Amino acid sequence: MSYFAKAGLMTGLALFGLVAATTGSAQANPENTLNLHLECGKVVIKLRPDLAPKHVERIKKLTREGFYNGIIFHRVIDGFMAQTGDPTGTGTGGSKYNDVPAEFNKLQYHRGVVGMARSQSPNSANSQFFIMLADGRFLDGKYTAWGQVTQNMGCVDRIPKGEPPASPGKIIKMEIEADAQ
Secondary structure (H helix, E strand, O other), X not given: OOHHHHHHHHXXXXXXXXXXXXXXXXXXXXXXXXXXXXXOEEEEEEEOOOOOHHHHHXXXXXXXXXXXXOOEEEXXXXXXEEEEOOOOOOOOOOOOOOXXXXXXXXXXXXXXXXXXXXXXXXXXXXOOEEEEOOOXXXXXXXXXXXXXXXXXXXXXXXXXXXXXXXXXOEEEEEEEHHXXX
16 A cells, blocks of 8 residues: 555544544543433533533532432522422532632633632632533633533523523432433
8 A cells, every 4th residue: 555545444443433433422430420310301511620620520520429319409580591300409509518719710601601609719619510511611611610511502502591491490300320221
């Protein structure tokens, strides 16, 4: 095979790999895939330990403990975000664990990005998180982003709106894909 034929083959394979990666046909890592079962269906979230290892570790720990099962979305603002993760349903509660230090990163807050809620203190994230319903670039570098919805964002859009919602949506079950197999 000539040099040019080999180069063409390699370019073709590289382009195929790029297309596979961008179309989602590449196999997801089950240990870093979160299944969020809502009343309208299963939402799949890709975890990003490469960007926020401590936050992903906390989310996985609480998920494996069943912490999120049955928790409501206590704050859902149309055109902004849906927030959950407070066992009291008021927006003031958290887990029994210490807060997680900020891991601000370069992931931009576009629709479907998942970030950790916190108080005024940057190092106060605990168990509450939010899913962006629309772009919110003003949050970039101010809140720790730790995931991205990869499947069924339409279900997230159907979570009842309000602060708090009159009839809040809830997490039926949250699981790590590796544990569901």
